[in-house]
Amino acid sequence: MTTALSHEVLTERHRPHLDQALEAVRTRAYWSPHPEHPKAYGDTAPADGLAAFEALRGSRFELDQPGTDGWTGGEVSPYGFELGVEYPHPDVDVLLPAMRAGMGAWREAGPELRALVCLEVLARISARTHEFAHAVMHTSGQAFMMALQAGGPHAQDRGMEAVAYAYAEQVRTPLVAGWSKPQGKRDPLELRKTFTAVPRGVAMVVGCNTFPTWNGYPGLFASLATGNPVLVKPHPRAVLPLALTVRVAREVLAEAGFDPNLVCLAAEAPGEGLAKTLAVRPEIRIIDYTGSTAFGDWLEANAPQAQVYTEKAGVNTIVLDSTADYAGLLSNLAFSLSLYSGQMCTTPQNLLIPRAGIDTDAGHKSYDEVVADLAGAVDKLLGDDARAAALLGAIVNPGVKERLDAAADLGEVALASREVTHPEFPGAVVRTPVIVKLDGMKPGAEAAYLEECFGPVSFAVVMDSTADALDLLRRTIREKGAMTVGAHTTSAEVERLVEEVCYEECAQLSLNLTGGVYVNQTAAFSDFHGSGGNPSANAALCDGAFVANRFRTVEVRRPA
Amino acid sequence: MTTALSHEVLTERHRPHLDQALEAVRTRAYWSPHPEHPKAYGDTAPADGLAAFEALRGSRFELDQPGTDGWTGGEVSPYGFELGVEYPHPDVDVLLPAMRAGMGAWREAGPELRALVCLEVLARISARTHEFAHAVMHTSGQAFMMALQAGGPHAQDRGMEAVAYAYAEQVRTPLVAGWSKPQGKRDPLELRKTFTAVPRGVAMVVGCNTFPTWNGYPGLFASLATGNPVLVKPHPRAVLPLALTVRVAREVLAEAGFDPNLVCLAAEAPGEGLAKTLAVRPEIRIIDYTGSTAFGDWLEANAPQAQVYTEKAGVNTIVLDSTADYAGLLSNLAFSLSLYSGQMCTTPQNLLIPRAGIDTDAGHKSYDEVVADLAGAVDKLLGDDARAAALLGAIVNPGVKERLDAAADLGEVALASREVTHPEFPGAVVRTPVIVKLDGMKPGAEAAYLEECFGPVSFAVVMDSTADALDLLRRTIREKGAMTVGAHTTSAEVERLVEEVCYEECAQLSLNLTGGVYVNQTAAFSDFHGSGGNPSANAALCDGAFVANRFRTVEVRRPA
The missing domain is CATH 3.40.309.10 (Aldehyde Dehydrogenase; Chain A, domain 2)
Incomplete structure (x- = not known):
């Protein structure tokens, strides 16, 4: 592939982190490649991040994705001002088929290259942590430091954790195997077998208002790393952090030689209920949702064509x-x-x-x-x-x-x-x-x-x-x-x-938490977020169950 | 535990096979510990197996499980005679709570001991392969040699494969982890974390007429190995092979110091539709089903409290x-x-x-x-x-x-x-x-x-x-x-x-299969049976997805 982001370049850049992530989820010891301290991003990062955020305000957020039938927006910062950003509104009859076009090449890329592409996306997001912090702050209402940490490195950690689990799950079965079955005095039966991880179909991520990146990244990256195109449907009050994410993902996919339409945004018009429309489309085969119990239960009951992962309400x-x-x-x-x-x-x-x-x-x-x-x-x-x-x-x-x-x-x-x-x-x-x-x-x-x-x-x-x-x-x-x-x-x-x-x-x-660790905070690579076994959520972040059903393995066997 | 089947005894007896099974599913090379050749079971095995089968005919199949409200039977061999075996009919209001009583101790046993107990069950079934062959033959109509191979070693292989996957999935997370997060010049934050695989609840296996053991064992052993009690609801025409299986499992559980009611039989009265009644009980949290598309679709839609694994009809x-x-x-x-x-x-x-x-x-x-x-x-x-x-x-x-x-x-x-x-x-x-x-x-x-x-x-x-x-x-x-x-x-x-x-x-x-491997046969540890990704089945035998949702992981963290 004649691309700046070759498999070789990406391997050199990200394979060590992938290996460390795999080791961390195995030992559950502390690990993170994404710094929490705002100063770790460089002297000019604070000013650059703020300037980048300010430049987005009052603008059209161009994504150059197919099937745009208008523009929509209307986010108001909980800190008291309108963001004024407009996003493309999708014609899903055009967008969904277009998202499937690149699936074959993305499948053929295989688990490692897909993982490395995902890590490049996360690395570029990490480099813009200050910009994302303002976007998260002014959609979720989080204070700046929390928006930077939970919306930045912690979210990036959870995304990387999902990539690691997705990669590990797909490579549990080898790409090729020889099989030779003894037949007593006769020649053995011999077969050559290949095993290919194949995607489910288009995955939808339904974002939430309070943690657009933290709760959105696990599903997004788990689905993408297992070969599925991902349609991101943000909460209408918290579009910007996920729109920025989609833009970065599209840039990286294109630079790596893949179809950028493998990741698209579905911003909705006010009161449209777009998630409900999308959830029952036959193309949508995976749904990740964070939000109310009522809509989570609705998704679980009404989208039988999809694997549905929900985080709903609970009483702690x-x-x-x-x-x-x-x-x-x-x-x-x-x-x-x-x-x-x-x-x-x-x-x-x-x-x-x-x-x-x-x-x-x-x-x-x-x-x-x-x-x-x-x-x-x-x-x-x-x-x-x-x-x-x-x-x-x-x-x-x-x-x-x-x-x-x-x-x-x-x-x-x-x-x-x-x-x-x-x-x-x-x-x-x-x-x-x-x-x-x-x-x-x-x-x-x-x-x-x-x-x-x-x-x-x-x-x-x-x-x-x-x-x-x-x-x-x-x-x-x-x-x-x-x-x-x-x-x-x-x-x-x-x-x-x-x-x-x-x-x-x-x-x-x-x-008995009495020090600097709080019951409401979990650390990726070590703590599970939710259990998936009580009514508050049907999945945990992140474990094998979170990724194992996002792809299937197709075996082809032939005489050796 | 003062028992003949201690963890130590079971480890010596079965840990090597568990390790070999884990290696086989990783390499997908040929492997089986269960011989296909009828003579491999000893000179007297054919006569002993036939005699054991004949002794079962016309008898009451005692299981000593709680909540028996009568006896039911009526199997007729496709070879033209009545089996005349009667099985306990369950009062599910008594049986289901009784099955939950042993869950705590079974959970505390941990993944390795549970796997070893399952392998002991399979080893005892293997030793009685000839008896099982007659039971499978005279319920499924398979010819004797196929009943012996597909109903015996091949089914046992699939059961062992499920045990291996279940074990591997549970031990991906360590039992205990230390976590130390640096805090710059301050002392690090330190936690001690424990991770426990916890079961879903009672699992139901709905058996089929044609392959009672082969299609029944993967779900049975996957659920049992992940800590769940298993209620086996056989096809009314093919009860005997699974009743024998349940009896062996109960014997082994008791000898290993666990509650035998962790595995029970639910034989149904003619026309009762017991699977439908059980499927919507709140205690039933996992269902494995092989059979018609109509009932498989019904289960997928009507048992939302359960994880439902189905193998239905297809057109090959x-x-x-x-x-x-x-x-x-x-x-x-x-x-x-x-x-x-x-x-x-x-x-x-x-x-x-x-x-x-x-x-x-x-x-x-x-x-x-x-x-x-x-x-x-x-x-x-x-x-x-x-x-x-x-x-x-x-x-x-x-x-x-x-x-x-x-x-x-x-x-x-x-x-x-x-x-x-x-x-x-x-x-x-x-x-x-x-x-x-x-x-x-x-x-x-x-x-x-x-x-x-x-x-x-x-x-x-x-x-x-x-x-x-x-x-x-x-x-x-x-x-x-x-x-x-x-x-x-x-x-x-x-x-x-x-x-x-x-x-x-x-x-x-x-x-291009032209020799001694046939499209309709798959080998455990190497071939996937079904893909789980088209309408014929929502799961494959056997992969991570088949086991990962049968348990959840509960983390307990406290200051170190």
């Missing part, structure tokens, strides 16, 4: 039984509740606390004391407006604000939400979290705590005992699902019981 | 373009059409032949000559009744005989089916295959050749050209599915085009 619980580090517990939990205004699928919602209180290294603490101390820890963490804004980010959309406002009526307010003035963006809606007291032993309170209340709302649920808390934990995971579970205990027996619930109901558990 | 095609070994082509194809009276999901049905004939090493052969020569080859192969019976076996059920009888009316009969008198079992219904000529360019003929006509019926379909044949092949796979595709050609270009169709439509291809 922290069980408080006892602790050897009360101050650490409070500061860790305060941070978890505050980060990105609780707008993470992994943020704890229900804090289950025994009516008799908990034993701590600072003495016994009653239920009321624990709640008051937690409220105090949040207050202290968010006391300064500038610091609060840098942690909270902005409320992503009016729905979250409505839930926050309504939460105060659900029970006794232990910590009221307050408005924070953003030092740089006065138009941003910034709010501190509310903590509401509920009685978990009174059936009437279920209506509040057994539903996901997405946003900066948590419930300090009093329980008669830790045993009751574990019963409620089990019921919550089974009926509502959970992306995360946390527990604090100094008792080996309670620890064992919590683990047992999580094994039986299939939820990821963090125990 | 052989494309005849040209050959360098005409005699070999004829004898190979005649054997494929005759083996087990065409009652295999892999038997070719549509033979696509150009109207202008084909070039061969024996000169150009017209369409009529090819068909006549193939008819002659089948006639010669089956000329002697004893030899014919040993290859054909018996017609498995009245439905197959009805289709066979009706086939003669579908077109010009090139080879008529004839009755064969079985030398040992005069009550057996034994028939040779029919070959019917159809014109593939006339739309009216589609009604015949575009439906699966399961049994000893094949269509010699004349096409205007090989290009037309490839178009029909593509359409057949896409619309009806195919477990196998075969082609004969001396043209590199035609070979490439057939491969392209199989890559694009996702079907397994055998090229």
Whole structure:
């Protein structure tokens, strides 16, 4: 292939990272090739990234993809201004067939070259991390540092992890095998066999508002690395980060000699419901979705022609039984509740606390004391407006604000939400979290705590005992699902019981986090995000199950 | 554990085979630990196996499983006699909860011990291969030698292959990992993480009439090895081979210190439709099914709480373009059409032949000559009744005989089916295959050749050209599915085009088979059975995708 991005060039550039990623998912030790520190991207990166973002504002985002029947847009930054970017609107009857045109050559490229092309895409995205950070910040409402880290290196890590799993899965079967079966005194039966990973068809990624890149990259790269064209349907409020991603992917594909239409954007017109239309198209054979339970359930039931991977709503619980580090517990939990205004699928919602209180290294603490101390820890963490804004980010959309406002009526307010003035963006809606007291032993309170209340709302649920808390934990995971579970205990027996619930109901558990690791954060290559085994998600990021069904293996056998 | 079957004993006995199986699926070279030759099982094995089978006849098959509310049976050998065996009929409201009781200990056993226990089950089944051969023969109608090989070692190979894949998938993630994330000048963040493979829930295996063990073992052992209890719901005409299997599994589980109720039998009363009742029970989280498209589609649509693996109907095609070994082509194809009276999901049905004939090493052969020569080859192969019976076996059920009888009316009969008198079992219904000529360019003929006509019926379909044949092949796979595709050609270009169709439509291809390997046979550890990517089956035997969703991984992390 006469291309600047030859297999050889890409091998030299990215094969070491692929091998390190494969080793990391095997050992689950810490590893990342994408730096978290903003300064790691060079002295001019901050200014360049901001300038690149500013240049995009008020422009048409040209992608030169086939089947464009108009332009659409309308993103408004949660920090209070219109982005003014317009994206091509697809004529799917033209676009979908065009996306299939390059499938043969992409299949023939084989697993390694596909993986390396994907890693080149990620490397170019990584180089523009500051630009992506502004795009993520001004669509999701994340604070800048979080947008840079979660929307940049962490998302890139998850994309690379998916590439590694996809590659490993495809090369478990060799490309060629000789087969010789003994036949006693007669000559053996001999066959030559070839095995080819073949794609399913067009994959659709349905992006979400809060983590367009972090939640979008695993499916995007898993499908692309297994040979499938990928159509990216972003959330209408968070198009820009994925449009930039699509543009980079198209550039790299073309430079590597492949059809750029293997990756296309499907931006929707306001209120169009394009994902629903696309989901039932026969060309769409894989769907990755992050969002509401209602639409996730709809996809699972109504797109039988596709493999459907969903991350939906859940109700995350922290069980408080006892602790050897009360101050650490409070500061860790305060941070978890505050980060990105609780707008993470992994943020704890229900804090289950025994009516008799908990034993701590600072003495016994009653239920009321624990709640008051937690409220105090949040207050202290968010006391300064500038610091609060840098942690909270902005409320992503009016729905979250409505839930926050309504939460105060659900029970006794232990910590009221307050408005924070953003030092740089006065138009941003910034709010501190509310903590509401509920009685978990009174059936009437279920209506509040057994539903996901997405946003900066948590419930300090009093329980008669830790045993009751574990019963409620089990019921919550089974009926509502959970992306995360946390527990604090100094008792080996309670620890064992919590683990047992999580094994039986299939939820990821963090125990006694009191330092700089938070229950709502997972690290690619080491932690699983979700389990895929409870109602909050039918897949985990990332494991063999996430990639194994995105391709099939076709065997051709002939006499040797 | 104070048990005769300790982890240590099982390791010594079976770990080498597990390692060899893992290596075989990686290289896809020939390997099997289960001998095909009947004499390999010892001098007394034939008589012992027959005696064991005879002792089962007319008896109650005690299993000592909970929730038995009566007895049911009624199997009739396709060789013309009643088996007279009665099986426990389950009260599923009692049985299903009882099956869950042992899940915790089975989960805690971990992937290696579970795999070794499964291999002990297979080893004990292997030792009784002759007994199983009679059970398979007198439920499926397979001839004795095929019942022994396909129902014995080949089925055991497929079971072991599933165990190997299940084990490999679970140990891709380590049991324990240390994680240390650098924090610049501060202390690193350090966590200790454990990863546990957790089961989905009760798995149901829905057996088929023709290959109760071969098609049943992959799902059974894949689910059991990944920690799930397995409920075996056999086809009512083929209960005995799976009842024996369940009994052996229960014995081994108990001896190894586990709850025998991890494997139970669900024999159904006549006309009960038990699979349909069980499929929608919330306890059933995995379903493996082999059978009709209608019920397979029903399962896929109506059991959303379960992972559903189906092998359904398909229409298998052989494309005849040209050959360098005409005699070999004829004898190979005649054997494929005759083996087990065409009652295999892999038997070719549509033979696509150009109207202008084909070039061969024996000169150009017209369409009529090819068909006549193939008819002659089948006639010669089956000329002697004893030899014919040993290859054909018996017609498995009245439905197959009805289709066979009706086939003669579908077109010009090139080879008529004839009755064969079985030398040992005069009550057996034994028939040779029919070959019917159809014109593939006339739309009216589609009604015949575009439906699966399961049994000893094949269509010699004349096409205007090989290009037309490839178009029909593509359409057949896409619309009806195919477990196998075969082609004969001396043209590199035609070979490439057939491969392209199989890559694009996702079907397994055998090229130019003229010797002792047949398109309808696949070898475990090397060949994939089905692709999982066309309408005939949604899974392949066996690959990562077949096992990866049978368990989930729960992570527990805590400060190091």
